[in-house]
Amino acid sequence: xxxxxxxxxxxxxxxxxxxxxxxxxxxxxxxxxxxxxxxxxxxxxxxxxxxxxxxxxxxxxxxxxxxxxxxxxxxxxxxxxxxxxxxxxxxxxxxxxxxxxxxxxxxxxxxxxxxxxxxxxxxxxxxxxxxx
Amino acid sequence: xxxxxxxxxxxxxxxxxxxxxxxxxxxxxxxxxxxxxxxxxxxxxxxxxxxxxxxxxxxxxxxxxxxxxxxxxxxxxxxxxxxxxxxxxxxxxxxxxxxxxxxxxxxxxxxxxxxxxxxxxxxxxxxxxxxxxxxxxxxxxxxxxxxxxxxxxxxxxxxxxxxxxxxxxxxxxxxxxxxxxxxxxxxxxxxx
Numbered sequence: 001x002x003x004x005x006x007x008x009x010x011x012x013x014x015x016x017x018x019x020x021x022x023x024x025x026x027x028x029x030x031x032x033x034x035x036x037x038x039x040x041x042x043x044x045x046x047x048x049x050x051x052x053x054x055x056x057x058x059x060x061x062x063x064x065x066x067x068x069x070x071x072x073x074x075x076x077x078x079x080x081x082x083x084x085x086x087x088x089x090x091x092x093x094x095x096x097x098x099x100x101x102x103x104x105x106x107x108x109x110x111x112x113x114x115x116x117x118x119x120x121x122x123x124x125x126x127x128x129x130x131x132x
Numbered sequence: 133x134x135x136x137x138x139x140x141x142x143x144x145x146x147x148x149x150x151x152x153x154x155x156x157x158x159x160x161x162x163x164x165x166x167x168x169x170x171x172x173x174x175x176x177x178x179x180x181x182x183x184x185x186x187x188x189x190x191x192x193x194x195x196x197x198x199x200x201x202x203x204x205x206x207x208x209x210x211x212x213x214x215x216x217x218x219x220x221x222x223x224x225x226x227x228x229x230x231x232x233x234x235x236x237x238x239x240x241x242x243x244x245x246x247x248x249x250x251x252x253x254x255x256x257x258x259x260x261x262x263x264x265x266x267x268x269x270x271x272x273x274x275x276x277x278x279x280x281x282x283x284x285x286x287x288x289x290x291x292x293x294x295x296x297x298x299x300x301x302x303x304x305x306x307x308x309x310x311x312x313x314x315x316x317x318x319x320x321x322x323x324x
Contacts (some may be wrong), residue, residue: 011305015279017286042246042315043308047280049245050261050311051172052254054281057164065167065181066159069188070152076189 001025003033010040140204148195155195159188162205165282166212172281173216173274175262183219187212206291213274213292220270231263235314238263243315264314268307271295275303 006029012018013026030037138146140158147155166187170180191211198207238260245255255261265273271293278284278292286300293300 008305011308012286012301015286015304017301039312042312045246045248046308046311049242049255050265051277051281054164054168054172057167062160062163065163065184066156069159069163069185070156072185072189073152073155073192076193 001029003029003036006030006033007036007039010036010043014040014043141200144195144198144200144204147192148198155192158204158208162208163188165205166208169209169212169278169282170216173277174219175258175265179219183215184212187215190215210292210294213278217270217274217293220273223266224270231266234260234263235267236317239314239317242311243317246312246315264311267314268310271299272303272307272310275300276307279304 006026009018009022009026013023016023018026030040137157138154140161143154143158147158163184167180167184170183170187171177174180174183187208191208194211198204202210241255241257241260242264265277268276275289275293278289279286284292286297286304289300290297
């Protein structure tokens with residue numbers, strides 16, 4: 001492997017993600033290559049420079065967090081019910097109301113209609129104001 | 133590993149059936165890790181806090197679809213990772229000019245931090261850190277964060293980000309190379 005190949009492997013080597021033989025080869029190269037040693041050291045310092053170890057969880061802060069989450073969960077359940085109402089119940093109620101209005105507006109059952117035929121009759125000429 | 137008391141899977145089943153106390157217990161067990169992940173990934177405390185809450189809210193909605201194929205912690209962590217990635221992508225689309233204006237100062241600060249012999253030298257100005265990390269593509273930033281802040285293996289990161297192992301290797305390597313390149317524009321004392 002060339003110097004560049006070894007340098008390409010430094011990130012994985014640092015994270016312990018190389019297999020044993022490749023890891024040993026990189027370590028051996030680092031022993032003989034000051035430039036790669038320097039690069040590896042910079043890579044090693046990058047993480048601690050940018051990321052702090054997380055602070056131990058404060059129990060009071062955790063309890064306050066739980067309260068906020070549960071409050072949002074509750075609000076979400078309410079809004080879910082509202083969305084359900086808007087999407088399903090409201091149209092269903094509307095439909096039921098429309099059916100009720102229609103049953104009031106239309107004439108009663110046509111007693112002369114044979115069984116199995118629609119039990120309402122509409123005077124088409126009247127309904128659509130078609131001239132005779 | 134589950135905490136003492138009912139197992140996470142049992143709590144998740146009860147929570148899915150509407151038991152809010154069971155869900156609150158799941159929040160108690162997993163809040164520290166989710167909050168730490170959001171804080172490390174997103175930078176801004178308020179944004180991180182909201183993202184952590186949103187993660188649990190999404191998990192609550194998705195509970196009926198949780199099959200138990202993976203541990204509850206892994207499943208929840210994946211929701212947090214995806215949510216953070218969405219936020220990073222959205223932030224990337226409205227990247228401000230201040231990033232460019234402060235590039236020189238931020239890169240110099242990173243160069244100084246890396247030149248310190250102490251391996252634990254951390255950049256004190258978290259705004260500088262946030263701006264430096266904001267310069268990375270969201271996928272690179274998240275992969276680097278999961279590795280450096282959460283200590284996850286490449287395999288775990290691949291599972292959390294739903295990508296290949298090779299993608300994880302490339303993302304972490306490129307993110308580090310880019311940040312080192314920035315720091316080299318303003319080098320500190322020699323390090324050997």
